[in-house]
Amino acid sequence: MTEAIQRDMRSRTEPLIHAVRAHEQGAKSWSFSGIAARMNRLYDQLNNDFFRGKLPKALISIGPDLIMRYGYYHVGRDGIGAKHRIHLNSRHFGRSESDVGVTLLHEMIHVYQHLFGNVGHRHRYHNREFADIAGTLGFEAQVGTGVTKQVSGWLRTKLDQLGFSAFEKMIPDQQAEPIRKPLRKVMWKCICGQEVWAERGYALEAVCKVCHGAFERPDELTEPDEEIDLAVAQAAA
Numbered sequence: 001m002t003e004a005i006q007r008d009m010r011s012r013t014e015p016l017i018h019a020v021r022a023h024e025q026g027a028k029s030w031s032f033s034g035i036a037a038r039m040n041r042l043y044d045q046l047n048n049d050f051f052r053g054k055l056p057k058a059l060i061s062i063g064p065d066l067i068m069r070y071g072y073y074h075v076g077r078d079g080i081g082a083k084h085r086i087h088l089n090s091r092h093f094g095r096s097e098s099d100v101g102v103t104l105l106h107e108m109i110h111v112y113q114h115l116f117g118n119v120g121h122r123h124r125y126h127n128r129e130f131a132d133i134a135g136t137l138g139f140e141a142q143v144g145t146g147v148t149k150q151v152s153g154w155l156r157t158k159l160d161q162l163g164f165s166a167f168e169k170m171i172p173d174q175q176a177e178p179i180r181k182p183l184r185k186v187m188w189k190c191i192c193g194q195e196v197w198a199e200r201g202y203a204l205e206a207v208c209k210v211c212h213g214a215f216e217r218p219d220e221l222t223e224p225d226e227e228i229d230l231a232v233a234q235a236a237a
């Protein structure tokens with residue numbers, strides 16, 4: 001099989017995605033129905049204009065997520081076997097339509113890299129290639145974190161022409177919430193009850209000055225829920 005044919009097969013849209021799109025648009029009692037329809041349309045427009053239509057259509061889901069991120073690209077197949085799913089975090093819809101559009105474009109670069117590029121490793125998922133593509137498409141993304149540093153005037157104009165204004169919020173009366181980092185530290189205790197906090201994953205070797213016991217991770221704290229974003233837990237309840 002030639003590489004061209006392989007690429008063509010990889011970029012084929014699975015039928016499920018057409019069904020989901022129709023469903024999203026038709027689900028009028030779903031508060032994000034209108035936004036989902038707009039984001040799907042923007043995806044196709046950016047795909048045509050920036051990726052020469054090479055990307056398969058992605059499945060775009062919307063809803064509250066960890067406050068630490070604007071959205072994400074789900075690598076591989078998700079829990080219902082769908083691939084190329086992009087999630088947009090509705091908790092950040094207090095940002096401008098234009099900014100949310102840039103988030104979609106950011107996730108589209110991940111789709112592109114997974115199909116045609118060189119995906120960065122775990123600690124450098126946003127690699128140099130990612131930043132270079134972002135630069136070509138009109139925004140500056142930081143290597144490493146992937147954080148958007150700057151958006152060019154022409155990309156703003158382009159998004160505005162596609163109906164995503166830099167002056168209108170994605171959801172008009174929603175407060176803009178800052179990106180917050182999750183709690184990265186975990187607690188260690190000694191038998192006399194003193195506590196210290198250390199970076200997650202760090203194997204602490206320290207002795208308590210009071211009881212001379214070694215600091216240990218208490219059993220009840222070894223679950224990963226210390227990193228749970230409480231606001232999401234409440235929203236999900």
Ligand SMILES: [Zn+2]
Pocket residue numbers: 106107110126146
């Ligand atoms: Zn990213």
Ligand SMILES: [Zn+2]
Pocket residue numbers: 190191192193194208209210211212213
């Ligand atoms: Zn102690």
